[in-house]
Amino acid sequence: MVKKFRCMQCGNCCKDSRIKKDEQIKPEFIRKYLINVNQINLGLFDWEVNEFIKVTGNLGIQMLDIKIANVVYDIKNKISIITHYTYNRHPKCAFLNEENTCSIYNKRPIICKMWPCPYGKFQPRHLRSSSKVCNAEISFDELHEELNMKEEFNCNTIDETVKNNLMRRYGENYYYRFIFDELNELMINFIEEKTQENIIKPAKNGYNPEFLIKKIKNSKKIQESIKHSHTKQDPLTIFEKFCWIKQ
Numbered sequence: 001m002v003k004k005f006r007c008m009q010c011g012n013c014c015k016d017s018r019i020k021k022d023e024q025i026k027p028e029f030i031r032k033y034l035i036n037v038n039q040i041n042l043g044l045f046d047w048e049v050n051e052f053i054k055v056t057g058n059l060g061i062q063m064l065d066i067k068i069a070n071v072v073y074d075i076k077n078k079i080s081i082i083t084h085y086t087y088n089r090h091p092k093c094a095f096l097n098e099e100n101t102c103s104i105y106n107k108r109p110i111i112c113k114m115w116p117c118p119y120g121k122f123q124p125r126h127l128r129s130s131s132k133v134c135n136a137e138i139s140f141d142e143l144h145e146e147l148n149m150k151e152e153f154n155c156n157t158i159d160e161t162v163k164n165n166l167m168r169r170y171g172e173n174y175y176y177r178f179i180f181d182e183l184n185e186l187m188i189n190f191i192e193e194k195t196q197e198n199i200i201k202p203a204k205n206g207y208n209p210e211f212l213i214k215k216i217k218n219s220k221k222i223q224e225s226i227k228h229s230h231t232k233q234d235p236l237t238i239f240e241k242f243c244w245i246k247q
Helices: 046-059 140-147 160-170 172-196 209-218 235-243
Strands: 066-074 079-087 220-223
Touching (some): 046 079, 140 160
Parallel strands (some): 079 220
Antiparallel strands (some): 066 079
């Protein structure tokens, strides 16, 4: 019987800041066209940043440390297409209260809603065990045994039992992990599509990212909002289309 994950409210996931304040990183390509300009602590889509700004004002919280994280630089039109932001928590999330609960729980970003589920549509490129942070999570070896997982995860090919077990253990966390993966894939596909149509010409891996960073700083910046621009499908429809999960 798969045990349902139950949060112990240790608050560690809201305090785990692996980077120091104002720490600088060298810009680098993390995908074919995607340039990482600031180290990601808590990744946000652009509409989530706008929501953060609203709730911050409503709660009387000082301005958050939010920076551009990932961009696609269009060398044809000299514009930077922002795909992700990062909220750097120092030393903890501004929305974590004294009881180790979230003061914006219903409006928290997708990356928080999917925690601590490690799998969605795909296996992450850099798979990390949540058990090193979360007091309520088990190790990967224990998790894979519980899920009956015997091969690398891919939602399109993995055994139905594993997908059903993920839903039983993580519930909506698995759902949001899937949506997170799907939105990122839609974003990459959108960039590829506009490149093939010759509307944009993204700098790609092979360009010197430190040279490009100067152009990015001085360029016009636009937001690449998947939520509003790239799909009219309800997220649940997307989820059911790919995963066929049975409650």
